[in-house]
Amino acid sequence: MIYTINNLFIDNNDKTKKIPKQITVNGWVRSNRINKKVGFLDLNDGSSIHNLQVVYDPNLASNNNLTTITTGSAVTITGNLILTPDAKQPFELKAINTTIYNLCSNDYPIQKKEHTKEFLRENAHLRVRTNTFLALFRIRDQVSWSIHKFFHDQQFIYLHSPIITANDAEGAGENFIVTTITNDKYEKDFFSKKAALTVSGQLNAEAYAQSLQKVYTFGPTFRAEKSNTTRHAAEFWMIEPEFTFSNLQDNIMLAQNLIKTVISDVLNNCNSELKFLQEKQETKNNESLIEKLTSIADAKTNFKVITYTKVIDLLLVAQKEGKKFEFNNIKWGIDLQSEHERYLCEEITKQPTFVINYPQAIKAFYMKLNPIDNNYPEQKTVAAMDLLVPGIGELIGGSVREDNYQQLLKNKNQFKIAGDDLQWYFDLRKYGYAPSAGFGLGLERFLMFITGSNNIRDVIPFPRTPNNLTF
Structure with missing residues (x-):
């Protein structure tokens, strides 16, 4: 039977479970230390940030192949599991038989030493073999499953919205064009019109919410914004619930409950990963990462x-008291900056x-x-809400949707929305439109907040940013 390292730790802590004396494990070698009498091989199989220590006698002919194993090699090892409660690890594996699938080259970049985040980004195809990124992407998996479970429990329907679209939901025009031609004659293109990668699934979700009541999308979105900040990426994942017969307060409570539930799940299921990440970070305001998350998850x-x-x-009061902002022209109607x-x-x-209740002029046309x-x-406002969190700024943006057809037509002119590509969206208001609300949550920013990461490039497997398409 193949055992995972994570299950070994779980079963060892659960005294009601018996681990067979002889077990087999698969994995990749983190290090191989050899002296005259004994060899120590650290093995990791991706199931845990903990390594399994394998011990062997390098002088035995049957163990000759173990002495040749290099860091990074892929192996299967069968051995006897020995409890070592007085040592740093609770158990170790005494090797009996080893299968080597691939001896890692000596120029393998991920050695047993500290690597900078910049170096690891340059080796994104290998960085998950470090404990930091192993922890980050195990948490990403947990967060993703928790989000799906939350909406399933709330009886939301999972909707697959289009990746290719003619809609620019945000109205910013910062999208990636999808084309089969080498010019801008889009009437001769595949769709006979200009097409782009989606910036949001919201408009499509609204249509389906008008029958299913509660829907959510969870998929990749794309922004061709040439921004090299630590919070922006050209490709990222968005969660966008949409639900009818709802108002702004309903929207706020849904967003709050989602955040609290997912963080609670991470605390319960990724404690080892959080502890590891916490040890690597400076404590802010005398509050550790786990303490911060525990406080937020408090029901x-x-x-x-x-x-x-x-x-x-x-903000004006803070200014008068001497606070200096980089964007210091603070007045009603400005778009709040991240520093604000x-x-x-x-x-x-x-x-x-x-x-809540932002100026209409700085928000989207559909609010x-x-x-x-x-x-x-003169102060026209919309029923919008943004969730701001420490260390990140905006985490969620949402609103109640404009349900008045004539007002939406006025918005179209006010926001200078050209063409009839969105007429189907406008027409929803003519065909039994129920009050609707929803929001967008960027998965990567959420992960930055949960893990304490300070760069979005570190919480997505292969980041897409300006001038960066290596992998």
Whole structure:
């Protein structure tokens, strides 16, 4: 029977389970240390950030092949499992038989030493063989499954939205063109029109929510924004729920419950990975990574909710008290910058915070216009919400959708949306449209927040950023 290293640790902790004396494990060699009397081989199979120590006698003829094994080699080892409670590891494997599938070349880049994140990004095809990236991508797997389970438990239908589309949902025009021609004569192209990789599945999700009530998309999205910040990538994964007969408060609670549930699952199922990542990071505000996540997952506490107008007032007060922002022209109507968002949730509220009711002019065309305040008729706002979290800034962006057909037509003109590619979306308002709301959660930013990573390139297997398409 093939055992995984993770199961060995679980079964060893569970005294009701008996591990056979002789077991077989597969994996890759992390190191091979040999002295005159004994050899120590560290093996990892990807199931755990813990290595299994294999011991062998290098003087035995049957173990000659073990002495040749290089770091990175792929092997299968059968041996006797010996408990070592007084040592650093709870057990070790005394080798009996070894199969070597591939001896790793001596120029293997991932050696048993500290490597910089920049070096490992240059070797993205191999970096998951380090404990840091093994931990990161095991957590990514857990987060992905937890998101699906959360929506399944909430009776949402999983919708596969198109990857190729004629819709620019955000209205920013920063998309990747999909074409079979070498010019811009798109009427002669495959679709007889201009096509692009999707920036969002939201508009399609709205259509299906008008029958299924609750749907969500979870897939890759693309932005051709030439930004080299630590929070942006050209290809990333988005979770976008859409649900009808709902309002802004419903949207806020769904987003909060999703964040809390997924973080709770990670705390319960990835404790070893979190502890390892925590040890590599500096403690911020005397709060460790696990303490931060535990506090957020607490079911008894709600995230802060504050209006955009109040945020501007708070930033102006901070300015008067001497706070200097890089973007210092703070006034009602500005698009909040990352530094403003982080200052709000890191210095003022000191917790995840929903900002609601943004100016219409800085948000997307499909967001529902709030009733006009007669005292400030020039301040048109929409029923939007952004979730801001410490260390990241914006994590979630969402809104109630405009359900008035005539208002949506006005928005089309106001936001200078050309053509009729979105007429089908507008027409939904004419055919029994129920009040709808939803949001978008970027998986990679969520992972940065959960793992304490400071660069989006480290939480996606093969990052796509400007001037970077190596793998």
